Structures are given as C-alpha cells and as structure tokens.
Amino acid sequence: MRMRQNLGIAWDGIRANKLRSSLTMLGMIIGVAAVIVLMSIGTGTQASITSRISSLGSNLVFVRPGGAPIQGGVRQAQGSAGSLTFEDAQVLAAPGAVPGALAVAPETATRQQLVAGNLNTNTNIRGVDEAYLDVRNYEMAEGEFFTATQLSTRALVVVLGSNTAATLFPEGDAVGKNLRINRLQFRVVGTLVSKGGSGFGNEDDVAMVPITTSLTRLSQQRTNQGQRSVSTINIKAENDKSVGLIKESVAAILRERHRLQGEDDFTVTSQEDTLATLNQVTGVMTAFLGSIAGISLLVGGIGIMNIMLVSVTERTREIGIRKAVGAKRRDILAQFLVEATMMSLVGGGLGLGIGILISRLVNGMQLNNQPLQTVVSPDIAILSVTVSAAVGLFFGIYPAVQASKLNPIQALRYE
Amino acid sequence: MTATLPIPHLVRDQPVIVIHGVTKTYTMGDQTVHALKGIDCTIERGEMVAIMGPSGSGKSTLMNVIGCLDVSSAGSYELDGVSVGALNDDQLADIRSGKIGFVFQSFNLLARTSALDNVQLPLVYAGVKDRKPRAMEALTRVGLGDRVHHKPNELSGGQQQRVAIARAIVNRPAILLADEPTGALDSRTSEEIMALFQSLNKDDGMTVIFVTHEKDIGHHTGRIIHIRDGAVQADERVMHPLVAADILRDLDRAAAEAEAAEEAAV
Structure with missing residues (x-):
C-alpha cells in the first residue's frame, strides 16, 4: 500500500534533519566500511595463499621426514630428522x-x-x-x-x-x-x-x-x-x-x-591438505575480523534505534496531526520503519563505497615487507548492505511501534 | 472564494449527528474524572453550531468524541448514519479520514511542508489518486490559491488557519469540526475565519460545529449548545446570527474613514 508516499515521507523526514540523519548514518557507514575492508583483507590473504600453493604445481604429494623421537622423548621439528x-x-x-x-x-x-x-x-x-x-x-x-x-x-x-x-x-x-x-x-x-x-x-x-x-x-x-x-x-x-x-x-x-x-618417521601430505589447513587458519582469521566489524555494525544499529526513539518523541505532534487527518497505525508504523531502513540502507551504501575505496587504497601496501592483498567479494558486499538494511528494520521496529501506538489527542497536546 | 465544493451527503435528510447519553470517564492516578455526564444532542445536516462553556466544562472532550479522536465511555453516537461507539482504532481512522474535517486552535500544520502538501495529507491517507487538483481546489476555496507553495512559517496566523481549513474540507467531509478556531487569532482575522465558515456553511451547505469560549464568535451561528460540568446546560437558538462579511465591511469602512480623517488632519 501507499509505499511511494511512505518513501517520500521518510525521505522528507531524513532531509529535514540533515545533521542528525548523517550522524546516525555515520554509525552504519563505519560499520559497513569496516566489514568490507576487514573481510577484503581476509579474502585477499586467502586468495594469495591459494595462488601461492597452486603455483607450486598441481596434484602434488609431498613426502617429508617426520619428527623423529630422540632421547628423552623430545620430538624434533618436522623435516629435521x-x-x-x-x-x-x-x-x-x-x-x-x-x-x-x-x-x-x-x-x-x-x-x-x-x-x-x-x-x-x-x-x-x-x-x-x-x-x-x-x-x-x-x-x-x-x-x-x-x-x-x-x-x-x-x-x-x-x-x-x-x-x-x-x-x-x-x-x-x-x-x-x-x-x-x-x-x-x-x-x-x-x-x-x-x-x-x-x-x-x-x-x-x-x-x-x-x-x-x-x-x-x-x-x-x-x-x-x-x-x-x-x-x-x-x-x-x-x-x-x-x-x-x-x-x-x-x-x-x-x-x-x-x-x-x-x-x-615421515609424513605424506598433499597440496590439498596444506591448502585446507591454511584456509582453515585464514578462515578463522577472516571470521574474527568480520565479527569485530559486525560489532560496529550492531552499534550503528543501536544508534539508529536511539535516534528513531528521540525522533518519535520529538515528532509526537506530527504523529498526532497525521492520525487526526486519517492515518492508521500501520501508516505511522510504515513511515518510521521505512525511515529507519532507508537511513541504514543509505548509510550501508555509503559504507560500501568507502569500504571498497579503502580496500583499493590498502591493496599492495607493504605490511612486514609483504604486500597486502585485498579482494572485495560481491557476496560480502551484498551481505553487508543487506545486513545493514535488516539492522535498520530491526532496530526501527521498537520506535515505530511506540509511535504508532500514540493516542492522537495526547499526541496533539504534546508540546 | 465563490467556488463551491459538492457535498454528496446533502440529499439525505436524517440528522448528521445523533448523540444519546454519552459519558466520558478518565482515571487520572487514583481519581476518576467524569468529563461528560450524559450528553444528548442532535445536529441536523447544514447546521452551524457553536459549543460554548467555561474551561473544564467538557466541551473539548465532547468535540473529541464527535471528531472520533476519542471514544465515549458509554452512550451511543451516530455520525452520518454510522454507529461510532464500537469501532476500533483503524475504523475510527477511516471515519476521521472520510467523514470529518478537523480544525485546531493551534493550526497543527506540518512544519517545513508546503501548504499544498499539508492539504494533500488527508488524501494520502485516504488513498486518493489525483490529490494535487483537489488540494488546489480546496486551497482556492479558502482564498489561498496564490500561496500553495508557502510553508507554514512563511504564512500569517490567519493564512495558516485557512490552510488548516482547506486540509479539513479537502476530503469533502460530512462535518467540519473546529476546536477554538479563532483562539490564536486577532479579532479582525477571527472575523475573516468566521466569514469563511459561514460561507462554507451557507454556500457549500457544509455542517460546521465549533467550540469557542468567546460570545461574539459563538453568535455567528444559528445555535449555541452551552456545556457546563459535563452536561448540556442550554440549547440556545440564535435568532439573528452575526454576519461576518457585514462586520468586515463595516470594519473596512471604519478603517477607511479613520485614514481619511488622519489625512485630513495632516
């Protein structure tokens, strides 16, 4: 129903409070950009390891001396025996x-x-x-x-x-x-x-x-x-x-x-074994980086909820007017939900852009004498923007429900 | 100013408002407030009625009940043939959207929103498609055809109230309700608003009901319902209502004479 009006109303609401909206979006922007950059570094590292291993050749099996037990039961490093x-x-x-x-x-x-x-x-x-x-x-x-x-x-x-x-x-x-x-x-x-x-x-x-x-x-x-x-x-x-x-x-x-x-007294490993082990390690690293970034996304979402709650209080009169001229609960609900989602979606979009930009800049940078490789995978990009929209929707629900429940008379009397 | 809005309800001749035994009870903390203690009244189509009473008499509560912003605790209320008592929030919203135009003392326009958009608001929620021409029509009707893109803070108090009236009539409601419509306006502007109400009532056949505590304003109507302590104290017929247009003409003439006298003195 009336989705276009709701979009318009929400957009006007965001524009009417430019500073507040952009500060709110900043949380989302930083969150999404952090996810993009950290995940791209993780994926890039994984990709460079994979290419290194496959550059050794293909379908290889390596036989190496195993760590031989010596006196005292101390095991020496693999390959040293x-x-x-x-x-x-x-x-x-x-x-x-x-x-x-x-x-x-x-x-x-x-x-x-x-x-x-x-x-x-x-x-x-x-x-x-x-x-x-x-x-x-x-x-x-x-x-x-x-x-x-x-x-x-x-x-x-x-x-x-x-x-x-x-x-x-x-x-x-x-x-x-x-x-x-x-x-x-x-x-x-x-x-x-x-x-x-x-x-x-x-x-x-x-x-x-x-x-x-x-x-x-x-x-x-x-x-x-x-x-x-x-x-x-x-x-x-x-x-x-x-x-x-x-x-x-x-x-x-x-x-x-x-x-x-x-x-x-020997070990036999295949290239795939090595790859799997290394991918496991880098996978853990990527997940770790991603979860740190995910926390900032969550904080951004809470910021949106915060602002939306303030906004409900501040716009009590407006809600009263809208209800007095015939807005139903679901109209008010939709207005605030769309506003919150739009804000986080725009923030997510900007964050995506900034994140891609930063990972481009960081790409090839020397870190401990090794070039940092970054790969922005499209699924991470889509995921993080989707998550940001979902975060906005989720954290927008509570304020929106609060707004929709307002009694029109009390809302109109609110100063 | 003379364009008329079609009022589809005019043809029917049963009363537009039938209120019977309506009470309203609030609980404020641990004490119960009886705001309305059994109101009976009937308002015919095309009437212009003022509801008067001192503060705390319950006149605003009655207005809110009539305007479907609030529901009564007991009693029956029939608006334009629909029994309103048993409706839920969303159904009340539909009634407000379809049958009622509400004007407030403090205008209650959306800030940072043009007059045109403000007037379109009820049409948005009513799901009307060609909103702009209808909003333009309503604004022209209240004499603001040349101010449609102004925002509330760029308009005078009287102009803001006209926008609010345009917003109230844009849905072609069965009744036009106003709560202290002149409360925030000077006497000349109040007279202009009354002239508009009288014109909407006489020329467009719209039922107009408003609350006021000013006797002069009340006497612009044909009927004054006096409320005191939550009950109807008197239902007064006004034999010769004041005609706002005449008063405005007199005011203009007086002003012109004063100006002429001043010029003569110089």
Whole structure:
C-alpha cells in the first residue's frame, strides 16, 4: 500500500534533519566500511595463499621426514630428522612402484652463501633432478636445465631463481657466469621464470644444483644409517583422484623400507591438505575480523534505534496531526520503519563505497615487507548492505511501534 | 472564494449527528474524572453550531468524541448514519479520514511542508489518486490559491488557519469540526475565519460545529449548545446570527474613514 508516499515521507523526514540523519548514518557507514575492508583483507590473504600453493604445481604429494623421537622423548621439528633417503626416492621413482604417479622428484635443501664477484646473497640451495622442473611447475627463462650427464657427473652447475639472478647479476647476464657456493666454483647454466608473489618460502629466491652434486659436495647430512638424506620427495599425481591412492602406497612402501612398527618417521601430505589447513587458519582469521566489524555494525544499529526513539518523541505532534487527518497505525508504523531502513540502507551504501575505496587504497601496501592483498567479494558486499538494511528494520521496529501506538489527542497536546 | 465544493451527503435528510447519553470517564492516578455526564444532542445536516462553556466544562472532550479522536465511555453516537461507539482504532481512522474535517486552535500544520502538501495529507491517507487538483481546489476555496507553495512559517496566523481549513474540507467531509478556531487569532482575522465558515456553511451547505469560549464568535451561528460540568446546560437558538462579511465591511469602512480623517488632519 501507499509505499511511494511512505518513501517520500521518510525521505522528507531524513532531509529535514540533515545533521542528525548523517550522524546516525555515520554509525552504519563505519560499520559497513569496516566489514568490507576487514573481510577484503581476509579474502585477499586467502586468495594469495591459494595462488601461492597452486603455483607450486598441481596434484602434488609431498613426502617429508617426520619428527623423529630422540632421547628423552623430545620430538624434533618436522623435516629435521633426515630419515628420508635418496634411495627411498629412487625406489618410489621406479616405474610402476607408485601407481598413479607421473613423476617423482626428490629435493635437498640447504641455505648457503652465493658469491658472484663482489655481490653475494644467502639463499635456498635446492638439490634437484631433471623431473623437478616439471613437477614444481618451473619454467626456464634463459639457458638450459641440467642434463642427465651433469646429474650423473655431479657437475658444478647452477640454475638461478629470478630473484637470486637479479641480486647477483643485476645486468641480467647470468647465464655462463661463474659463482661460488661453499668455496666451490659453479657455472650458471640457466635462470627461471618468476613465479611472482613473495612471502613465505619465496619460490623465486632459490638456486638449484643437481641433487647428486648437493648430496656429495654441499650437504653432509646423513641418516642414522649413514645414507644420504633428502628433505622432500615431490610426487606429481596423474590427476586429483589418484592423490589419495598415491599417499597410501607411498606410505606403505616407506614403512616397509624403514622397517617401521610404531609411528611413521615421515609424513605424506598433499597440496590439498596444506591448502585446507591454511584456509582453515585464514578462515578463522577472516571470521574474527568480520565479527569485530559486525560489532560496529550492531552499534550503528543501536544508534539508529536511539535516534528513531528521540525522533518519535520529538515528532509526537506530527504523529498526532497525521492520525487526526486519517492515518492508521500501520501508516505511522510504515513511515518510521521505512525511515529507519532507508537511513541504514543509505548509510550501508555509503559504507560500501568507502569500504571498497579503502580496500583499493590498502591493496599492495607493504605490511612486514609483504604486500597486502585485498579482494572485495560481491557476496560480502551484498551481505553487508543487506545486513545493514535488516539492522535498520530491526532496530526501527521498537520506535515505530511506540509511535504508532500514540493516542492522537495526547499526541496533539504534546508540546 | 465563490467556488463551491459538492457535498454528496446533502440529499439525505436524517440528522448528521445523533448523540444519546454519552459519558466520558478518565482515571487520572487514583481519581476518576467524569468529563461528560450524559450528553444528548442532535445536529441536523447544514447546521452551524457553536459549543460554548467555561474551561473544564467538557466541551473539548465532547468535540473529541464527535471528531472520533476519542471514544465515549458509554452512550451511543451516530455520525452520518454510522454507529461510532464500537469501532476500533483503524475504523475510527477511516471515519476521521472520510467523514470529518478537523480544525485546531493551534493550526497543527506540518512544519517545513508546503501548504499544498499539508492539504494533500488527508488524501494520502485516504488513498486518493489525483490529490494535487483537489488540494488546489480546496486551497482556492479558502482564498489561498496564490500561496500553495508557502510553508507554514512563511504564512500569517490567519493564512495558516485557512490552510488548516482547506486540509479539513479537502476530503469533502460530512462535518467540519473546529476546536477554538479563532483562539490564536486577532479579532479582525477571527472575523475573516468566521466569514469563511459561514460561507462554507451557507454556500457549500457544509455542517460546521465549533467550540469557542468567546460570545461574539459563538453568535455567528444559528445555535449555541452551552456545556457546563459535563452536561448540556442550554440549547440556545440564535435568532439573528452575526454576519461576518457585514462586520468586515463595516470594519473596512471604519478603517477607511479613520485614514481619511488622519489625512485630513495632516
């Protein structure tokens, strides 16, 4: 019924008290803007983590040494045990050993100083084989990757990640140059295409050497039995369905090889596991941020109720006049409800605009040396504006009911 | 000023108001106030009636009951053939919207709202579609056709009361009620408002009922109902009602003469 009139009446009411209305809306504006900004940071972080993980490659299974129990029962950090050997990797890589596996690529990891002329940097040195490039989704920018000969002869060659190459060879002429690692002279045979992004485990801040070279000349790490240990065995699955099967068969093979009875001395995780865990963490963070912002939305709603209650008292006479000339209860109810909803909706709309603006400004800002990424998802935008309208409606109900109940005679006498 | 509004109810000849044994009791704290103690009265269509009485006599309460702003505690009240006693809030709102035009002492116009919008208000709540021409018509009828876009604070007291009267008649009500319509106005403006009431009564055949405590104002009607202590004390017929238009003419003439005398003196 008469919705257009009600909208008009409500709009006039808002306009008639510009300062009061805008102060009321401020609560809504801040609330919605806070929700938008905080949620966009949360979603952005999640998105950047997801893209980082998927940049590693697809359908990957990682086998890492488990934290081995040492004397006193203190468990060491995962990956520190050195219980995973190069021979394990070779067994897993044997054709048909792990059904559904496309490629198996072991890797060693150390951090060492790289020196080229008067420039030097400390970076991740990965010992890898020829399968690694494909498994981990790297592409060559210049030069060539290791040849089988270089692998078998433990050649002193290195492939640089884009960051490392840029640091050591700022002129961009890395290929063919020499550098020193651990007092050994290496020749740069290629550089990698940047994977982009930054942050934890930067995929561009690496240097790769043949795994055979790494095991014999760079890293002295050995297992308890004196075998050469690797830090990770990367396995690329045929498709996402074979991931589960690979995890099981890898675990079975390793248990047998390590003659395990009790706990495993290795862990097998898939990319999806990692993603799920991280998403859980960021999800909790986003929900936490969102609930803080939600509180400000609630406070904004209470502000609207406050103003509407004052407004009912202040406009008692007006309500009396309207009733005297034939307004019914529901007319007055509708007028005040529409006014409250409109106010919070306009506030919500402005808050949305300001929120999007702020998340644009914040996007790419450096926070602890990491660029902040923000993503305003449309469902959050729609949700927060809907919630603001609902908040207005909800907190408008009480004052509106109060107004509609006024007795016209008493209302008209009110000064 | 001479355009007339059609009054559809005129053709019927039963009384527009029949009040029988109406009482009104308030409880204020722990004490009961008998504002009306059994009122009987009948008002015919096309009558112009003044209700007079001292403060606290219950005349305003009676007005509120007649205007369906309040309901009686006991007794029966029939307005334009509808028994009003047993109606709920929303039904009373419908009656107010359809059958009654109410004018208040303090005008009670919406502030910051143009005369035109103020006059349209009853039409909004009555769900009328072409409101603007009807509001224009009503404003023209009260002589404010050239002031429609003015807001109440841009109008004089008399003009504000005319807007209120236009608002009261825009729905073509069966009765026009006024509670102390001249209470806030000077005597000349009061006379103008009375002239308008008399014209609405005589030319448009509208039933006009108003409360006043001023004898002079009361004598502009053909009938004065005197209320005292919540009961009808006397129902007086006025043989020769004052004609506001004549008084205004006399006032104008007197003013002109005074001006001429002043000019002569200079």
